[in-house]
Amino acid sequence: MNRSKTNAPSPSELKTVGFTPFLYLSDQPLFHVCRDVPVADALAQASDLLFLAKSLTIDAAYVQDSDRHAWAAHYLTTMSKALIDDVVKVLTRRSVQTRKEAAPSKNT
Template identity: 40%
Template sequence: MNVSPLIKTVGGATFGACNAENQRLFSVIAGVSGEEALQHASLLLNCVNRLSYLGAMDDGHETMRWASHYLSEMAKAIIDDVTLGLQDVP
């Protein structure tokens, strides 16, 4: 993957909704290279893929489904943040 070194995370994406106000507990940190961030998102999505498959095969594994849900939310936040960084590239 050859992402431009100018593309960085901007720190605008959040995840981990909690409480009645739906506040976000976590956020992507600004300044990480886009390439490294996307590699991390790919690793998270690989885990999501495996967990969701295993969870679909066995009704007794709700924890796998919840884990895949939270990991996919993290990966989405990373991808959203890199996308915001793409908008900042001249």
Template identity: 40%
Template sequence: MTRDDTKTTVGKKFIHQGEDYTHPLFCIAPGIPCQSAREQASELMGYVRDLTIDGLMDNKPQLLWASHYLSALAKALMGDVELGMMR
């Protein structure tokens, strides 16, 4: 086991909602191995890319909103990974 294998998320990053994005809606769970969290964030960003392209090409705003929320989840996940790696 390498040193990085023991690093986990800390559960401090939130996905915010609301007009001014100040209402926390979801947070990242603590204790997720950082490597797994990074892999999941990468997977989510692939979906964001696909949904964005499909939403733009097919003029489907609901796909763009889905990509917006998935990108917020990926961002929160990576932010929590960063905090976990700094511990």
């Protein structure tokens, strides 16, 4: 069944798939990205988390005994990476679907 390009979701309608785990304990993920978060919101949140992580790493570079800064930055970047990886899964899946739709059908 071919979907026309008009039926493909617009970028503003794309949402996270929720398959991406992060922060493991004994090979078990403690957390996952939530599904159905709008992609734009997920990327905005990742940007905010990365901004905070950057600020903490700058503080850690200048402050002695700054382990708490380093660990906080580590967790923030881990969460950010999971959000971005989940968005990439959505965009990659959409790209594959679009290529399949654009390919000529064997039945025509």
